[in-house]
Amino acid sequence: MEYLIGIQGRDFVLVSSDRVAASSIVAMKHDYDKMFKLSEKIMLLCVGEAGDTVQFAEYIQKNVQLYKMRNGYELSPSAAANFTRKNLAEYLRSRTPYHVNMLLAGCDEHEGPALYYMDYLAALAKAPFAAHGYGAFLTLSILDRYYKPDITREEAVELLKKCLQEIQKRFILNLPSFTVRIIDNNGVHDMEQISVSNL
Amino acid sequence: MALMDVCRFQDWDPAGFLFGEKEQFLDQGHGFAFGARNGEISVPRGLDPVKFLKLYTDGDDEVQIKLHHGTTTLAFKFQHGVMVAVDSRASAGSYISTQAFKKVIEINPYLLGTMSGSAADCVYWERMLAKQCRIYKLRNKKRISVSAASKLLANMVAEYRGMGLSMGTMVCGWDEKFVKTCMSSADARRGTCIPSINPLDLGHLADGSKTHCPGILGPGLYYVDENGVRLSGSMFSTGSGYGYAYGVMDSGYKYDLTVKEAYNLAQRAIYHATHRDAYSGGTVNMYHMRENGWIKVSQEDVGDLHHRYAAEAQ
Numbered sequence: 487m488e489y490l491i492g493i494q495g496r497d498f499v500l501v502s503s504d505r506v507a508a509s510s511i512v513a514m515k516h517d518y519d520k521m522f523k524l525s526e527k528i529m530l531l532c533v534g535e536a537g538d539t540v541q542f543a544e545y546i547q548k549n550v551q552l553y554k555m556r557n558g559y560e561l562s563p564s565a566a567a568n569f570t571r572k573n574l575a576e577y578l579r580s581r582t583p584y585h586v587n588m589l590l591a592g593c594d595e596h597e598g599p600a601l602y603y604m605d606y607l608a609a610l611a612k613a614p615f616a617a618h619g620y621g622a623f624l625t626l627s628i629l630d631r632y633y634k635p636d637i638t639r640e641e642a643v644e645l646l647k648k649c650l651q652e653i654q655k656r657f658i659l660n661l662p663s664f665t666v667r668i669i670d671n672n673g674v675h676d677m678e679q680i681s682v683s684n685l
Numbered sequence: 686m687a688l689m690d691v692c693r694f695q696d697w698d699p700a701g702f703l704f705g706e707k708e709q710f711l712d713q714g715h716g717f718a719f720g721a722r723n724g725e726i727s728v729p730r731g732l733d734p735v736k737f738l739k740l741y742t743d744g745d746d747e748v749q750i751k752l753h754h755g756t757t758t759l760a761f762k763f764q765h766g767v768m769v770a771v772d773s774r775a776s777a778g779s780y781i782s783t784q785a786f787k788k789v790i791e792i793n794p795y796l797l798g799t800m801s802g803s804a805a806d807c808v809y810w811e812r813m814l815a816k817q818c819r820i821y822k823l824r825n826k827k828r829i830s831v832s833a834a835s836k837l838l839a840n841m842v843a844e845y846r847g848m849g850l851s852m853g854t855m856v857c858g859w860d861e862k863f864v865k866t867c868m869s870s871a872d873a874r875r876g877t878c879i880p881s882i883n884p885l886d887l888g889h890l891a892d893g894s895k896t897h898c899p900g901i902l903g904p905g906l907y908y909v910d911e912n913g914v915r916l917s918g919s920m921f922s923t924g925s926g927y928g929y930a931y932g933v934m935d936s937g938y939k940y941d942l943t944v945k946e947a948y949n950l951a952q953r954a955i956y957h958a959t960h961r962d963a964y965s966g967g968t969v970n971m972y973h974m975r976e977n978g979w980i981k982v983s984q985e986d987v988g989d990l991h992h993r994y995a996a997e998a999q
Binding site for chain 1: 914
């Protein structure tokens with residue numbers, strides 16, 4: 487029902503998520519933000535079971551901020567991703583596993599931009615592009631076809647729009663608008679929301 | 686001191702601190718330690734509540750505990766504050782236990798909580814919330830914000846995830862000042878953050894200037910449920926009759942309703958939900974949250990409303 491997508495370029499990562507918070511068949515909110523800011527240059531996009539998403543993502547968010555307070559510098563995206571995965575794996579075989587699917591996107595001065603795909607079974611994979619949700623079935627092939635490693639920001643936004651157009655056309659559920667953010671060495675930047683009208 | 690006992694505050698013991706046992710002297714804050722030194726969920730040893738309950742909710746047994754939010758409650762923000770309306774029927778399966786159940790808990794003069802789902806869970810956890818709000822006010826000398834109150838409630842029930850709590854509630858109140866900031870600090874400084882599509886999300890900075898940061902000032906409305914979901918919004922409805930209430934509310938709602946129109950809309954939405962939903966009925970209890978606190982607007986039997994609306998339609 488929910489959709490996440492991330493595209494990594496040469497020096498940026500573009501991420502987008504839908505804005506619907508649903509409960510069974512009813513859309514309770516049309517402007518819900520599924521992205522969590524872990525630090526100045528790392529975003530965590532989190533979807534999955536109601537309640538689990540916010541609880542787990544905020545737990546990770548606060549721990550990443552605690553690391554910065556204790557040590558004086560921020561976790562790198564790969565460290566944050568592995569920390570998140572480890573927590574997910576520990577909870578997986580406990581009484582209360584968290585059913586969450588995530589994308590972690592960050593930009594590091596030393597490692598460059600990074601996009602990590604994580605699923606509810608605590609799998610972790612670094613990928614140039616990734617997506618979650620039923621929409622992923624429709625859009626991953628579009629990313630396969632048109633992505634190139636040195637993609638520019640404008641091209642990445644065009645590619646994102648192609649994916650969102652496909653969702654509008656073929657996905658049975660109505661996802662009218664999407665939050666778009668771009669992460670680069672200067673931090674996180676909000677971009678113009680994409681909705682049905684400006685696709 | 687009585688207050689110290691209530692808060693389970695214990696004096697700081699330097700000897701304990703040296704040996705690293707200071708955890709037990711810290712006040713946990715949530716208060717449901719039930720006398721245990723360390724805060725813990727009180728179940729008998731060896732019992733796994735999640736597995737135990739799964740037998741009776743997901744199994745094929747003839748005896749099934751059906752956990753549904755039987756009720757209709759609604760709340761919406763408009764230019765003059767927050768309207769809250771609830772029905773008053775309590776049911777146990779197909780039996781109506783009472784038609785006069787109070788589904789709005791008056792936490793304090795500026796905070797209301799609605800209840801849907803299991804009556805016991807709602808009443809208990811919202812009373813715990815009331816206690817936490819009071820303690821917050823005593824410790825910090827200022828009112829708790831609606832955002833913080835709803836977060837407290839969401840975190841309290843999230844600890845009992847999977848153990849069969851059934852609670853869908855809306856926390857409504859009026860905040861004293863701007864409480865939330867923009868996600869992107871760079872954009873917040875420059876003032877270039879994305880305007881929220883919700884006109885009710887206009888925030889005010891400390892110096893009085895307006896910002897399109899999705900800040901929350903004034904009326905506050907949060908939906909919290911037993912899964913730990915916590916959503917801020919301008920209109921919610923919970924319970925088994927929520928769909929019916931949404932239908933009437935959505936088609937008659939605009940931000941610039943007058944007070945009378947808002948009372949009418951809230952009452953009609955609950956009435957229509959009680960008309961269609963078997964598990965909702967009794968009376969419509971209506972509250973209006975204003976800047977200087979809430980007022981109870983009315984309590985009308987849905988049967989009387991039925992005849993009144995029918996006569997009006999003539």
